């Protein structure tokens with residue numbers, strides 16, 4: 001049996017994630033160990049060797065990202081934990097925050113030590129009302145114990161950590177929009193370069209890391225880079241928390257080696273399709289990624305395997321759809337979301353998302369025209385690779401994939417002038 | 426308490442920021458090297474106090490943080506959680522995104538509208554509830570999901586709605602801290 005890493009404590013009876021419980025189960029030993037045994041450079045090297053890649057969506061190697069922060073400069077540096085978790089279908093960071101907040105705090109301490117930062121922020125989405133309170137309590141408990149603040153555990157390492165609430169905007173999960181938001185502005189993504197590592201929060205060197213990414217760090221410090229790299233594949237290492245939702249018998253979060261086969265995840269862990277129905281489609285990494293079908297079930301969930309299959313690992317949110325699902329309706333819901341969340345800075349994205357939604361709604365409502373299918377592809381084509389941030393691509397690629405695999409369903413809507421599923425649910 | 430309001434604001438009614446102690450404001454400001462970063466946290470506090478962001482609150486925030494009022498207004502309108510008008514005492518957030526839609530979110534919304542007698546986006550005449558359609562709440566494992574304040578409910582079926590509304594009503598009348606319902610609010 002695979003031994004859980006990030007969610008192991010979730011299974012300890014009565015575990016609520018208090019400081020005492022965390023310490024009693026080996027917590028805060030990694031920061032003590034790192035302060036004794038590591039220099040910032042050797043800690044960065046350790047994380048680089050572990051092969052850990054970001055769990056927020058892009059999968060960038062964490063140690064490499066930390067290494068981009070200029071060394072030796074006396075500019076202040078910042079670590080920002082991305083707790084915006086808003087990608088539809090994704091619900092693992094909320095659990096990590098609610099059920100084991102100190103694991104995250106320890107990860108933040110280690111990352112801050114590694115990049116030489118003295119002030120760190122947790123940007124948590126505004127809707128996580130209870131999550132923000134839990135984190136604030138955890139920060140103050142840790143501070144009272146000398147784990148946050150000046151001269152941590154008697155070392156010369158000091159860190160202030162603050163919880164900062166967002167206020168409801170998907171785009172603020174994008175790292176530069178997040179930094180704008182943290183600066184008290186609208187969440188408008190910045191043109192890159194410069195990248196946050198050299199010019200981020202308050203234009204100072206900044207690392208932005210996802211909640212789950214940071215939760216891995218204490219375990220890597222305690223058990224070593226080789227141990228971590230032995231899980232998964234050579235390029236996608238470690239475990240990942242998948243959130244499985246939709247038409248499965250047991251929706252929920254499942255921590256598995258990152259290269260778990262999709263079939264195992266859906267049919268063993270999540271219990272298979274409800275009511276004995278047939279699987280139709282799977283969105284494997286949050287609503288921003290292309291859909292896959294039954295014939296992709298043996299694909300593994302690591303970054304490379306999903307890319308080879310024509311999709312992406314994204315945020316680990318796996319949305320499962322059975323044979324009763326109307327893919328045009330799915331497109332309508334997904335495009336409505338991106339239209340609502342586009343920040344409007346780029347014409348292609350602002351107009352493209354509006355057109356996609358309008359056209360898909362028309363088709364779903366039985367008012368579509370034959371020319372609409374080419375129109376959709378044309379809009380998608382215009383939206384890709386031309387914008388300030390990847391939201392525009394994220395809105396276009398899924399729709400292209402629905403058309404690629406389910407074009408006949410779209411045509412049927414147009415010919416029959418109605419949704420064949422009759423469920424404009 | 427006069428010091429709460431910057432002198433250049435004159436003698437404007439100091440209510441919104443009045444509810445916060447100077448200590449709270451200073452404590453929030455001290456977290457950031459630049460004052461402007463305190464804008465969202467202070468807006469949240471103002472909204473918690475008055476139920477929405479009043480014009481006065483925004484004017485005072487601008488003065489307090491040395492920002493042109495337009496910069497406060499544009500932030501207030503950018504984020505979905507900020508309310509510029511009074512609404513119900515409790516906002517009922519119903520997710521209508523994909524995982525919830527697949528499992529009947531639209532039926533849940535319809536039933537909620539029926540039971541409360543208002544449409545999504547509207548407030549009940551007694552001023553207790555506003556129904557709000559929202560995007561993914563990161564509770565997809567319990568789809569269809571509803572969030573009210575810090576509490577999550579799900580999976581919610583149309584048949585659960587009367588009970589849910591009863592529970593919320595009771596919470597409001599008792600108006601004590603947290604909830605307990607057979608629907609099992611989760612945090």
Ligand SMILES: Cc1cc2nc3c(=O)[nH]c(=O)nc-3n(C[C@H](O)[C@H](O)[C@H](O)COP(=O)(O)O)c2cc1C
Pocket residue numbers: 053054055056057058059060062082083084085086087170171172173174175176208209210211213214389390391394
């Ligand atoms: C539109 C958009 C939304 C995003 N939302 C999130 C999010 O909610 N949480 C997150 O961690 N990363 C999100 N990201 C990815 C971040 O930009 C960034 O890559 C990530 O936080 C880096 O952390 P990591 O390297 O640890 O994954 C989003 C990206 C885009 C383009």
Ligand code: SF4
Pocket residue numbers: 171188189341342343344345346347349350387388389390391392
């Ligand atoms: S791609 Fe869309 S969301 Fe991203 S910056 Fe441009 S308009 Fe804003």
Ligand code: FES
Pocket residue numbers: 088089090520521522523524525526560561562563564565566568570
């Ligand atoms: S889609 Fe409804 S909570 Fe995620």
